[in-house]
Amino acid sequence: MASTQAQATTQRVTAENGIEYAYRDLGESEVPLVLLQHFRGNLDNWDPALIDALAAERRVVTFDNVGVGATSGTTPNTIEAMAHDAIAFVDALGLERIDLLGFSIGSFVAQEIVLIRPDLPRRVVLASSAPQGAPGMHGWAPDVIGAVGGREPNPQGYLDVFFAHTDSSREAGNAAAQRIFGRTTDRDEPTSWQTRQAQYDAVADWGIPNYALLERVTAMDLPVFVANGDSDPMILPRYSHLLAGLLPEARLKLYPDSAHGFLFQHHEDFAADVRAFLEEAD
Amino acid sequence: MASTQAQATTQRVTAENGIEYAYRDLGESEVPLVLLQHFRGNLDNWDPALIDALAAERRVVTFDNVGVGATSGTTPNTIEAMAHDAIAFVDALGLERIDLLGFSIGSFVAQEIVLIRPDLPRRVVLASSAPQGAPGMHGWAPDVIGAVGGREPNPQGYLDVFFAHTDSSREAGNAAAQRIFGRTTDRDEPTSWQTRQAQYDAVADWGIPNYALLERVTAMDLPVFVANGDSDPMILPRYSHLLAGLLPEARLKLYPDSAHGFLFQHHEDFAADVRAFLEEAD
Numbered sequence: 001m002a003s004t005q006a007q008a009t010t011q012r013v014t015a016e017n018g019i020e021y022a023y024r025d026l027g028e029s030e031v032p033l034v035l036l037q038h039f040r041g042n043l044d045n046w047d048p049a050l051i052d053a054l055a056a057e058r059r060v061v062t063f064d065n066v067g068v069g070a071t072s073g074t075t076p077n078t079i080e081a082m083a084h085d086a087i088a089f090v091d092a093l094g095l096e097r098i099d100l101l102g103f104s105i106g107s108f109v110a111q112e113i114v115l116i117r118p119d120l121p122r123r124v125v126l127a128s129s130a131p132q133g134a135p136g137m138h139g140w141a142p143d144v145i146g147a148v149g150g151r152e153p154n155p156q157g158y159l160d161v162f163f164a165h166t167d168s169s170r171e172a173g174n175a176a177a178q179r180i181f182g183r184t185t186d187r188d189e190p191t192s193w194q195t196r197q198a199q200y201d202a203v204a205d206w207g208i209p210n211y212a213l214l215e216r217v218t219a220m221d222l223p224v225f226v227a228n229g230d231s232d233p234m235i236l237p238r239y240s241h242l243l244a245g246l247l248p249e250a251r252l253k254l255y256p257d258s259a260h261g262f263l264f265q266h267h268e269d270f271a272a273d274v275r276a277f278l279e280e281a282d
Numbered sequence: 283m284a285s286t287q288a289q290a291t292t293q294r295v296t297a298e299n300g301i302e303y304a305y306r307d308l309g310e311s312e313v314p315l316v317l318l319q320h321f322r323g324n325l326d327n328w329d330p331a332l333i334d335a336l337a338a339e340r341r342v343v344t345f346d347n348v349g350v351g352a353t354s355g356t357t358p359n360t361i362e363a364m365a366h367d368a369i370a371f372v373d374a375l376g377l378e379r380i381d382l383l384g385f386s387i388g389s390f391v392a393q394e395i396v397l398i399r400p401d402l403p404r405r406v407v408l409a410s411s412a413p414q415g416a417p418g419m420h421g422w423a424p425d426v427i428g429a430v431g432g433r434e435p436n437p438q439g440y441l442d443v444f445f446a447h448t449d450s451s452r453e454a455g456n457a458a459a460q461r462i463f464g465r466t467t468d469r470d471e472p473t474s475w476q477t478r479q480a481q482y483d484a485v486a487d488w489g490i491p492n493y494a495l496l497e498r499v500t501a502m503d504l505p506v507f508v509a510n511g512d513s514d515p516m517i518l519p520r521y522s523h524l525l526a527g528l529l530p531e532a533r534l535k536l537y538p539d540s541a542h543g544f545l546f547q548h549h550e551d552f553a554a555d556v557r558a559f560l561e562e563a564d
Contacts, residue, residue, distance in 0.1 A: 134527075135500060211497045218417060238527050241534065245416075245524025252523065 002026060005051035009186055010043060010070060015092035019085070022070035022188065023063035023093075027055030031122055033099045033278065034061045034090060036106030038128075038260075039148065039199055042069030043188040047176050047264035053271030054101075058278065063089055065109070067198070070189040075198040079105075079132070079206050083112035090120065099278050101125040103263065104235065105199055108132070108206050114220045123281050125225045125274055127263050128232055130239030131246060132206050133213030137239065139204050144234050149200065151193065162261030164231040169257050172265040180264075214246055223249050225277045227270065229262030230254045251277075284308060287333035291468055292325060292352060297374035301367070304352035304470065305345035305375075309337030313404055315381045315560065316343045316372060318388030320410075320542075321430065321485070322478055324351030325470040329458050329546035335553030336383075340560065345371055347391070349480070352471040357480040361387075361414075361488050365394035372402065381560050383407040385545065386517060387481055390414070390488050396502045405563050407507045407556055409545050410514055412521030413528060414488050415495030419521065421486045426516050431482065433475065444543030446513045451539050454547040462546075496528055505531050507559045509552065511544030512536045533559070 002008040008024040015021060024043055033054060037045060046062050054060045066085040067075030076082055086109055090098060100121045102110025107129035114121050130137055139145065147157030155177065163173035224247050228240040237254050244252040253273060255262040263270045284290040290306040297303060306325055315336060319327060328344055336342045348367040349357030358364055368391055372380060382403045384392025389411035396403050412419055421427065429439030437459065445455030506529050510522045519536050526534040535555060537544040545552045 135497070212493050214496060215417070215493045238532075240527075241523040242527025245520050245522075245527050250520075 005046070005048040005055070006183055010188065013089070013092045015088040017085070017088045019066050019088065020072045021063055021089045021092065023061060023089070025059070025061050026051060027057070027059045029058040030282070031097050031099055031278075032059035032061050032095060033101055034063070034086075034095070036086060036100065036102035036109045037062070037065070037068070038104035038106055039203070040191045040196055042191050044183055045180060047267055048179050048183070049176070050264055050267040050271060053267055054274060056271075057275050061093070064188065065089070068191055068195050075192075075195040077198040077201040077205070079108045079112050079202050080116070082109045082202065083116050086113055087117055087120065096120070097122055099123045099125075099281075101127065101274065102129065103127040104129075104260065105203055108203075111217060111220065114222065115216060118219075118221070121222060123223050123225070123278055124220070125227065125277065126243060127227050128229070128235045128260050129226060129243060130207075130235050131214055131217045131243055133208065133210035133216075134239050134242055135209040135211070137235065138207040138209060139200075140234055145200070148234075149196065161234050162259055163265060164229065164257050164259045166257055169259065169265060172258075173261065176261065176264040214242075217243065217246050218248060221248055223277070223281070224251075225274065226250050226252045227263070227273070228254055229258030229260060229265070230256055231258065232260045232262070234260040287328070287330040287337070288465055292470065295371070295374045297370040299367070299370045301348050301370065302354045303345055303371045303374065305343060305371070307341070307343050308333060309339070309341045311340040312564070313379050313381055313560075314341035314343050314377060315383055316345070316368075316377070318368060318382065318384040318391045319344070319347070319350070320386035320388055321481055322473045324473050326465055327462060329549055330461050330465070331458070332546055332549040332553060335549055336556060338553075339557050343375070346470065347371070350473055350477050357474075357477040359480040359483040359487070361390045361394050361484050362398075364391045364484065365398050368395055369399055369402065378402070379404055381405045381407075381563075383409065383556065384411065385409040386411075386542065387485055390485075393499060393502065396504065397498060400501075400503070403504060405505050405507070405560055406502070407509065407559065408525060409509050410511070410517045410542050411508060411525060412489075412517050413496055413499045413525055415490065415492035415498075416521055416524055417491040417493070419517065420489040420491060421482075422516055427482070430516075431478065443516050444541055445547060446511065446539050446541045448539055451541065451547060454540075455543065458543065458546040496524075499525065499528050500530060503530055505559070505563070506533075507556065508532050508534045509545070509555070510536055511540030511542060511547070512538055513540065514542045514544070516542040
């Protein structure tokens with residue numbers, strides 16, 4: 001069995017919905033931690049240092065959702081459909097109780113999974129997140145979508161959004177990029193333009209302002225750890241406050257000198273916080 | 283002119299609404315800071331140490347709103363009416379631009395003043411606050427209203443709600459109580475049962491759950507400092523997060539080892555934070 005994410009090979013499982021999901025599976029624990037990836041990210045886009053730090057004490061499952069990377073099918077254009085697709089994957093692995101860690105659009109999917117199938121998740125980590133209907137997040141700011149939404153890869157744009165505009169954060173960003181792009185064998189498939197378009201449609205739909213929809217997350221009756229970088233330009237830290245104010249049982253941490261990719265930059269601290277949060281339920 | 287709150291005499295001014303308001307006025311600055319008091323509080327219930335620390339660099343005006351303490355009239359039973367009453371007092375003093383610091387029910391009144399007359403306040407401090415319509419705050423918890431809502435004064439109940447259940451916070455609570463009750467001359471009138479009933483009606487009305495009303499505070503288009511104790515049982519810290527998530531321009535600080543009366547316990551730190559916040563606009 002692989003002992004680091006860099007060695008973890010991509011596995012496949014076919015679910016009841018006929019989709020063949022690509023995933024990686026590392027570490028051991030009774031309740032596995034299932035991760036939900038960011039906009040346009042595939043298996044390789046998880047910082048291996050973060051996955052290794054989490055997997056030191058837990059079973060950590062990363063996967064490509066429908067239409068993403070090496071998983072078959074077409075990426076749907078709503079968060080709700082993505083949540084059903086993620087549940088189908090979890091069912092295909094035979095998992096009946098999981099912890100969830102959703103990052104960015106993955107954190108929207110995590111919320112929806114909790115609402116659709118409340119008995120499945122035990123605890124949830126929402127990284128760089130926001131509740132559906134929150135005002136001011138209908139699509140990302142022009143400089144943000146310009147940086148990460150183009151047809152061609154834009155490493156500088158990625159750094160600009162995922163890391164704060166300080167020397168220390170940029171240095172951490174370059175180190176994370178080296179870890180992420182350092183893998184040479186068994187790399188995942190790149191995500192397609194279809195995935196980009198469908199995911200951004202879903203993000204826009206999630207961000208249509210609607211104060212009544214803020215009530216939805218009050219049904220998330222389980223412990224939630226809300227986390228973000230203090231300078232995230234993609235999903236502003238104020239939405240983490242909003243979640244912490246609405247959720248029945250939330251704790252909040254904003255990590256210093258960091259942006260959307262705070263969990264890669266502060267991978268050791270964040271993984272320690274996540275492990276401590278999950279261990280309370282073991 | 284008095285140089286400490288303990289020496290400040292009670293003054294009177296009659297407003298256009300025919301009400302004679304009791305107030306105290308300390309320190310000097312171009313834009314005065316007007317304070318809005320907590321449930322059942324009168325002029326004496328402001329910790330003199332807090333007022334002195336604020337007035338070291340600013341003009342600080344404390345007053346009894348309509349029907350409260352030595353001010354004439356009958357206490358109204360809505361936050362909106364209290365806001366109009368406070369505006370009438372400010373107008374009577376001839377103030378055209380003020381900073382506001384509202385504490386507890388006074389922070390609800392402060393929000394309403396900003397919404398009713400947005401050109402009047404420059405900056406606002408909301409201490410132990412919550413937005414109208416927030417879920418879960420329809421009336422105070424039974425042990426809280428039991429402790430502070432009775433017909434007879436209940437010093438132990440006050441300590442239980444205003445201070446955390448730690449030795450350090452209790453010690454701070456006893457010290458604050460000694461300062462508050464140490465004044466022997468020119469004490470204010472006690473607040474009446476009519477005031478208690480009307481204010482609690484207004485608090486219950488403010489707390490009727492209504493997610494649509496959460497949108498109201500997004501119209502507060504000015505810098506807001508949201509502050510609370512980390513263990514406030516009367517207005518939970520989650521509502522400070524909710525405010526910070528909804529307000530266009532908020533900063534948030536939760537003070538450690540403290541409860542509803544965090545601003546008395548941490549009077550030096552809190553006054554320094556407030557002064558720094560207001561000085562940015564001077």
